[in-house]
Amino acid sequence: MSRNGQPGAAPFTQRTPRVAAARRLTRRTERERAGRFLAEGANAVAAALAGHTVHELFVTERAEQAHPELIALARERGARISPVTEQAAAVLSETVTPQGIVAVCDLLDRPLQDVLSAGARLVAVLVDVADPGNAGTVIRVADAAGADAVILTGDSVDPHNGKSVRASAGSLFHRPIARSRDTAATLSACRAAGLRLLAAHGYAETPLDALDATTPSAWIFGNEAHGLPAEVLHEADTAVRIPIYGDAESLNLATAAAVCLYTSAMAQRRSSGG
Numbered sequence: 001m002s003r004n005g006q007p008g009a010a011p012f013t014q015r016t017p018r019v020a021a022a023r024r025l026t027r028r029t030e031r032e033r034a035g036r037f038l039a040e041g042a043n044a045v046a047a048a049l050a051g052h053t054v055h056e057l058f059v060t061e062r063a064e065q066a067h068p069e070l071i072a073l074a075r076e077r078g079a080r081i082s083p084v085t086e087q088a089a090a091v092l093s094e095t096v097t098p099q100g101i102v103a104v105c106d107l108l109d110r111p112l113q114d115v116l117s118a119g120a121r122l123v124a125v126l127v128d129v130a131d132p133g134n135a136g137t138v139i140r141v142a143d144a145a146g147a148d149a150v151i152l153t154g155d156s157v158d159p160h161n162g163k164s165v166r167a168s169a170g171s172l173f174h175r176p177i178a179r180s181r182d183t184a185a186t187l188s189a190c191r192a193a194g195l196r197l198l199a200a201h202g203y204a205e206t207p208l209d210a211l212d213a214t215t216p217s218a219w220i221f222g223n224e225a226h227g228l229p230a231e232v233l234h235e236a237d238t239a240v241r242i243p244i245y246g247d248a249e250s251l252n253l254a255t256a257a258a259v260c261l262y263t264s265a266m267a268q269r270r271s272s273g274g
Contacts, residue, residue: 011061011083014091018082022058022104023091028158031107037160039103039173040093042067045074047170048105054079056104060089063100070101079103094162107160108177112186115149115176116193121216122147122264123195124257127183127232128154128223135159136167137254138221143171145258145265151178151218153186187235190218197236199228200260202250204239208260211240213267219260224253 012019022038024030031037036055039048042063048054049070057074059081064071075081084092089100116123124142129135135157142150152159156179159165165172180186187197195218198211220236222228233239242251242259251259 011085012058012088013085014088016084016088018056019058019084019088019092022056022102025104026092026094026162028161031158031160035107036104037107037165038092038162039105039165040095040101040162041099041166042070042101043170044165044168044173045070045101045103047173048103049073049077049079050173052108052173053106054103055106056080056082058082058084058089058092058102058104060084060086060100062086063089067101074103095166108172109159109179110176112151112178112180112189115151115178116189116195117148117176118193120148120193120195121268122261123190123218124150124261125186125190125218125220126150126152126156127220127228128226129156129221129253131224131253132157132159132161132164133167134224134253135161136164136169136172138257139164139168139175139177140171141254141258141261143168143174145261147175147261147265149176149178151180151186151190153180154183155181183229183232184235187218187220187232196238198260198264199233199236199239200242200256201228201233201239202241204241206238206240207243208240208263209243211238211263213264214271216268217264219257219264221253221257221260
């Protein structure tokens with residue numbers, strides 16, 4: 001294995017300062033301080049290299065042999081290639097079975113006004129969503145549905161959390177992402193961008209199958225355990241429930257987001273002839 005094209009360089013261990021520094025990026029406070037995060041696994045690394053800044057790529061010999069095209073692309077893009085031992089890869093990973101390839105990337109979130117570009121027709125807004133796996137999965141769903149942006153507001157989890165990055169399966173790099181602590185300001189910005197505010201709420205009077213889903217909309221999804229705060233429901237233009245036809249009590253957050261976002265995406269495409 002080589003480091004930056006130098007044959008014979010020994011791989012970094014978990015005690016190497018560069019590995020130790022990267023490991024600190026598993027903590028939110030350190031990510032915020034450094035402005036960087038870790039993207040683990042071949043899918044995430046490929047998505048990062050497709051158009052984003054990758055500062056360093058840590059790779060085991062096993063991963064280098066499995067993904068030579070990613071190593072070549074990272075080198076072409078000017079990223080530092082740092083060979084690591086399997087033990088070092090394990091301390092950079094938050095999974096049980098590390099893939100042995102981890103990229104150090106710039107944080108991806110952008111200012112709220114930047115992601116609410118003129119002409120946005122479909123936006124997902126997560127309010128106080130605490131589980132990183134759910135946040136990442138909703139980002140993946142929003143990407144698949146062709147949403148224009150995903151906004152995390154209130155006390156929502158950091159989308160650069162390792163579990164969120166993995167759950168997004170690379171989609172974190174595909175959709176514009178914004179974070180804002182101020183939920184009221186977020187909703188006002190969505191409305192100012194011409195988006196109707198649709199609140200997903202299990203006890204709403206309006207069922208999803210009665211909704212005109214063709215208009216530009218921001219779908220608002222709440223906390224896994226507590227749903228949306230009363231003030232958010234009051235601010236929404238329409239609260240919408242997904243009909244439950246079977247015996248299940250409810251749908252989980254990611255499934256509900258998939259149903260709602262795809263309902264709007266398909267209706268909008270039909271109405272525009274897309």
